[in-house]
Amino acid sequence: AQSVTQPDIHITVSEGASLELRCNYSYGATPYLFWYVQSPGQGLQLLLKYFSGDTLVQGIKGFEAEFKRSQSSFNLRKPSVHWSDAAEYFCAVGARGSSASKIIFGSGTRLSIRP
Amino acid sequence: KAGVTQTPRYLIKTRGQQVTLSCSPISGHRSVSWYQQTPGQGLQFLFEYFSETQRNKGNFPGRFSGRQFSNSRSEMNVSTLELGDSALYLCASRGTGEIHEQYFGPGTRLTVT
Numbered sequence: 001a002q003s004v005t006q007p008d009i010h011i012t013v014s015e016g017a018s019l020e021l022r023c024n025y026s027y028g029a030t031p032y033l034f035w036y037v038q039s040p041g042q043g044l045q046l047l048l049k050y051f052s053g054d055t056l057v058q059g060i061k062g063f064e065a066e067f068k069r070s071q072s073s074f075n076l077r078k079p080s081v082h083w084s085d086a087a088e089y090f091c092a093v094g095a096r097g098s099s100a101s102k103i104i105f106g107s108g109t110r111l112s113i114r115p
Numbered sequence: 116k117a118g119v120t121q122t123p124r125y126l127i128k129t130r131g132q133q134v135t136l137s138c139s140p141i142s143g144h145r146s147v148s149w150y151q152q153t154p155g156q157g158l159q160f161l162f163e164y165f166s167e168t169q170r171n172k173g174n175f176p177g178r179f180s181g182r183q184f185s186n187s188r189s190e191m192n193v194s195t196l197e198l199g200d201s202a203l204y205l206c207a208s209r210g211t212g213e214i215h216e217q218y219f220g221p222g223t224r225l226t227v228t
Contacts, residue, residue, distance in 0.1 A: 046216050
């Protein structure tokens with residue numbers, strides 16, 4: 001069965017510091033992979049996605065993620081965080097084909113920014 | 116292009132009542148999915164509708180149901196509400212074709228007392 005693990009529940013980084021949020025997935029084939037961000041009281045915004053091809057994907061707001069098949073990982077990175085990046089981040093995996101909308105989400109990582 | 120809209124944004128209901136939530140997808144999107152988000156269970160897939168037919172379903176009891184209209188707008192209904200149904204209900208729409216991401220609405224916050 002598909003599953004997503006985000007091992008870090010809460011991370012605090014200083015403004016201007018680099019960021020890496022971890023994500024490991026379990027899926028029988030090559031999945032679709034996503035990172036979403038959710039600000040308090042808001043819906044989910046897609047940061048980036050991986051479907052195929054180049055394993056390093058660029059997203060919005062300066063985020064990037066690298067798909068590593070051998071490690072079943074899809075970690076999110078940002079070289080320098082801004083106070084506005086404080087939010088909850090969700091890694092997600094989706095199937096291919098007719099079940100593509102049935103996304104499985106990780107439990108989320110809450111990011112706090114230290115001034 | 117307007118985004119996904121959900122109404123109402125906030126709702127308070129009493130145990131045993133039923134509730135209907137509405138979702139209008141992005142224009143041209145025919146797939147609408149519903150998710151429940153709670154602090155304890157996180158984000159869980161409820162069901163997906165495509166061209167007025169339920170295409171995928173998550174592991175929720177039959178009290179949770181939905182439908183989709185010919186204009187792709189979707190409604191979700193929860194009957195006999197329980198305290199545990201208090202959650203943020205998110206709707207997402209997706210374009211036609213396999214390689215399309217989902218776009219989420221702001222959600223409906225349901226509180227059951």
